[in-house]
Amino acid sequence: MTVRLLVSLVGALLAATATHAAETVPQFGTYASLDRPRGTLRGSVILLPGGDGRLGIRPDGTITALLGNQLVRTRHAYVARGFATLTLDAAASPAQAVQYMRSIARPVILVATSRGATRAPAALSARPDGLVLTSAMLDMFQASAGSPGALPRTLVIHHRKDGCRVSLPALVDPFIAWAGGRARAVWLSGGTDRGDPCQAAGHHGFAGLDAQVVSQVSAFAGSLRVSR
Template identity: 50%
Template sequence: MKRSVLALLTAFTLVALAAPARSEEVVDLGGGFFGGGKALLNKPAGKARAGLVLLTGGDGNIGIGSDGSVARSGNWIVRTRAAYLRSSIASITLDAGADPARAVELMRGIAPRVIVVAMSRGALKVAGTLAQRPDGIVFTSAILDQARSAIGDPSRLPPTLLVHHRWDTCRLTLPESTVAFQEWAGNRARTVWIEGGSSTGDPCQARAYHGFIGRESAVVAAIVGFAGSLR
């Protein structure tokens, strides 16, 4: 019985995260090593009500090919990139070398509100987008101590969402850093805590609590809700 319930829940999660049929567009957002500045753009069939600029963790190298293939798709932010289409939200997923500031500018022509979503080490790129005045920032499993130093002053932040797993044991993204960032940002930020899921291997990699394994749909829902709250 337990196996049947688990199988049913797994199937439900896969359906919830599955993207509707779409044509993903490869765009170039500047030169660079690895991916050469490529990004993957997903747009809903109708008018987009928001646009997300998705910044992955690590070195940012996910290996986007000219045909739209992705060599390294284990990161949750890459695996769920098209899940937002069901909520009429566009997204652009950046490879290493792609310019996040240019991505914000591109999304301005697609959606009325633009939100930068940064995973782990991708948080260190957020400060470089603030001159483009994104409408919101989402930090997920983020390296917040260094991000805070790069931002400098909380007054520079637009409305900000912190999404963090309570059991994250990566030494660079311990839950305490989220609490400290929330106190620093004050009413400019709010925090959503994630629990549950599974964790294996390196605590700083995609298969650990750090990568929200089994809780991807909760993270997507938090980001969709935040996008809907912006005016």
Template identity: 45%
Template sequence: MVQGLNARATRARGLGAVQGVRRLACETGASAACAAPRRSLQGAGAAIAAALIAVASPVWAAGPAVVVKHGETVTIDGVRNIVMRADQAKGGILLLTGGDGRLNVTDGAQFTDGADNVLIRNRDAFAARGYNVMLVDLGTDLAAAVGYMARLKAPVTVIGTSKGTERLAQGLAKGARPDKVVLSSGFLSPESGPGDSVQAILGTPSRLPPTLAIHHREDHCRWTRPAGVEPFKAWAGPKVEVAWLSGGVDDQANPCRYSGHHGFAGVDAAFVDRIMAFIAK
């Protein structure tokens, strides 16, 4: 993968190419590249290339192993995920992280990436409400995962955050049928920002089950602007309920990270409470 990135960087010419790579680095959380000065093509290119190599490196990407309490590793169509089972469960919740979607789940209910994501860091809070919870790793077939959780206990809700909302929409478009979905800091509509949106991926609101769009009023991430929420609501109609949160802390260096309003930093309890109120209806 690193060799492929290096080859692409060698072929790239001009400021537009560097800015494209810079956007990719920002999306994957390489804050050094994201913060590189635009005015210096050579300096920005060097910073971005170095950060992208770091992003591509498994050694850099893998953090310390996290063991999920009361969890078990389950394999769904060849991909490992983690399930936390509740006693006398009320239903199931699937958590789709943002960024590249990778948790790097291993045996023993362990994972190495994405522990600080708002959904993943609040996994115990969701489970404490009496629901089975699945931490969904990259590459998992969403329809199969929903089916697995439904066999444990229905109803099933899928929660996606940030770029995870794109993957959630792709899963719905391919036939996943959860009972409800939650779109957190979502790529909702063209007004949300550049790139694909849930609206564009689905094409029609008929593919949506009852949906909660939960957003921070001060989300400054360029892909998930608050301005995209109301157009999405207008498109989807009564299927969508909107919830706004305020307060907490922001990340001035990279407003698209878990550590700012985009990731509901500092308002975790209100975030979980609002989602669970929707699920419990």
């Protein structure tokens, strides 16, 4: 057994033992999958995957589609770090999700990737404590949000060589300027790049960089201070 495979298996085992089984949330039917860690909660992370957002969530909370999406494939890594995670199907309301997760643990962080970022503005009225946009369609987010006034503290995570035509690196600086001091960017490099430049196996999906993305999001969540 190679060292890399052993590390991967140990990581998967630790993540599995740190979580309860996934479950659906009554408020969302089978359109949201909730995972909670054992012990003290550090906060809540709501995940808005990209693509068509249809996750094929079963009544027991099992996700059957978009399993390669960067947020879907790393959701248990957040649970292993002490965060309750709610992974949303495209049919679920992001604003209602923020309200629900606030009752579980704060801070409540909304994380949206790629096309999922176009759904994120719908959550701003519910006032999440933080927002993370990864490989996001930033210009479409801006058009939908209209004004940066409702933005919480925001982190943009982008790959320097993202080749997807709708999330090019050139969109990041204009977005940061538009946000007016409410957002900052973290740039990642390296990893692997295969196939369609807008899919999860390349730089757009942070292939080979999952641990770095999870670490950045977790550190951002830990930096937030909320009133109880």
